[in-house]
Amino acid sequence: MLPILLSILKIAGMVLLVLLGLICLILFIVLAIPVRYRLSGSYGGVVRVKACVTWLLRAITVTITYEEDMNVSVRILGRKPFKKKESVPPDEEKEDEHNISHEDSDGYGELEDEPEWDDFPDEYTEEGIREEPCEAQTLKTGKSTSSRGEKRSGSIFGKLRGTLDSVKAKWNHLTEQKEKVEAFIKDESNQKTFRLLLRQLKKLVRHILPTKAEGKAVIGFEDPATTGKILAGLGLLYAWYGDKIEITPVFGETVLEVEGDVKGRVRAGTILLCCVRMLLNKNFRRILRKLKKSGGKKDGRK
Numbered sequence: 001m002l003p004i005l006l007s008i009l010k011i012a013g014m015v016l017l018v019l020l021g022l023i024c025l026i027l028f029i030v031l032a033i034p035v036r037y038r039l040s041g042s043y044g045g046v047v048r049v050k051a052c053v054t055w056l057l058r059a060i061t062v063t064i065t066y067e068e069d070m071n072v073s074v075r076i077l078g079r080k081p082f083k084k085k086e087s088v089p090p091d092e093e094k095e096d097e098h099n100i101s102h103e104d105s106d107g108y109g110e111l112e113d114e115p116e117w118d119d120f121p122d123e124y125t126e127e128g129i130r131e132e133p134c135e136a137q138t139l140k141t142g143k144s145t146s147s148r149g150e151k152r153s154g155s156i157f158g159k160l161r162g163t164l165d166s167v168k169a170k171w172n173h174l175t176e177q178k179e180k181v182e183a184f185i186k187d188e189s190n191q192k193t194f195r196l197l198l199r200q201l202k203k204l205v206r207h208i209l210p211t212k213a214e215g216k217a218v219i220g221f222e223d224p225a226t227t228g229k230i231l232a233g234l235g236l237l238y239a240w241y242g243d244k245i246e247i248t249p250v251f252g253e254t255v256l257e258v259e260g261d262v263k264g265r266v267r268a269g270t271i272l273l274c275c276v277r278m279l280l281n282k283n284f285r286r287i288l289r290k291l292k293k294s295g296g297k298k299d300g301r302k
Contacts, residue, residue: 029056031269039210040261193283200274207270213244215260220250227251 033056041049049066063073074082184190221227227249234247245260278284 034265034267042259210262210264212263215245218257220255224251
């Protein structure tokens with residue numbers, strides 16, 4: 001009996017080890033293998049754009065093209081998982097029934113004879129409303145003008161006091177919030193957290209930005225001075241794009257032709273590592289808890 005139990009435990013342990021190995025392998029693939037993207041476009045009177053995102057050696061490919069219309073294509077292992085179903089046209093009999101019912105709904109029935117105004121008694125006017133005597137009108141408007149003036153003046157002063165009190169309360173609230181924000185920013189531990197957050201954001205931006213970029217541009221205006229100004233402005237950005245973009249000026253003619261191609265990659269492991277570094281900071285977690293509590297209080301007030 002004991003050898004049978006040992007053999008069962010041995011098989012179960014091997015199965016668990018295999019499952020753990022598969023989970024670790026999947027996590028490694030997801031975190032280590034980057035998602036690659038490529039974006040190319042051109043403009044010469046017509047805008048043409050093509051974006052392609054691939055993962056796992058093109059096992060999953062998403063392609064988006066735009067030229068007057070946008071087309072999206074998804075391929076998994078070279079096959080399209082989503083296929084458009086052909087729309088079946090409706091039967092002619094259904095169309096005829098629909099048209100007949102539509103025509104019937106648009107028609108109007110014969111209107112009955114409208115009553116003439118001579119049929120109404122003399123007590124009604126042309127609009128069909130009974131005229132009230134003048135005495136009733138005088139009774140409705142028989143209030144003293146002096147009491148109205150007093151009420152209006154009192155209501156105006158009350159409204160002014162209310163607005164002044166609300167403005168004063170808002171001003172006091174803003175000054176309190178300003179003092180809290182200044183104290184929060186001047187705190188040394190918060191400043192360290194801000195510097196750490198800024199470093200991680202810089203790493204993420206450098207990681208996501210394209211690793212390769214190429215482009216050509218032909219720019220020209222009828223006024224040569226305008227072309228010169230544009231070239232001078234682009235020259236200030238030369239340190240950023242360098243020799244990656246070739247610019248050809250044209251003087252005395254309005255021309256704009258642009259071509260570009262950029263490539264890059266995004267790795268999930270790098271993004272996760274930056275997030276973990278921030279979450280390991282105690283002060284950052286404390287700030288998140290405070291923000292969560294303040295948000296919950298605001299929702300409760302609402």
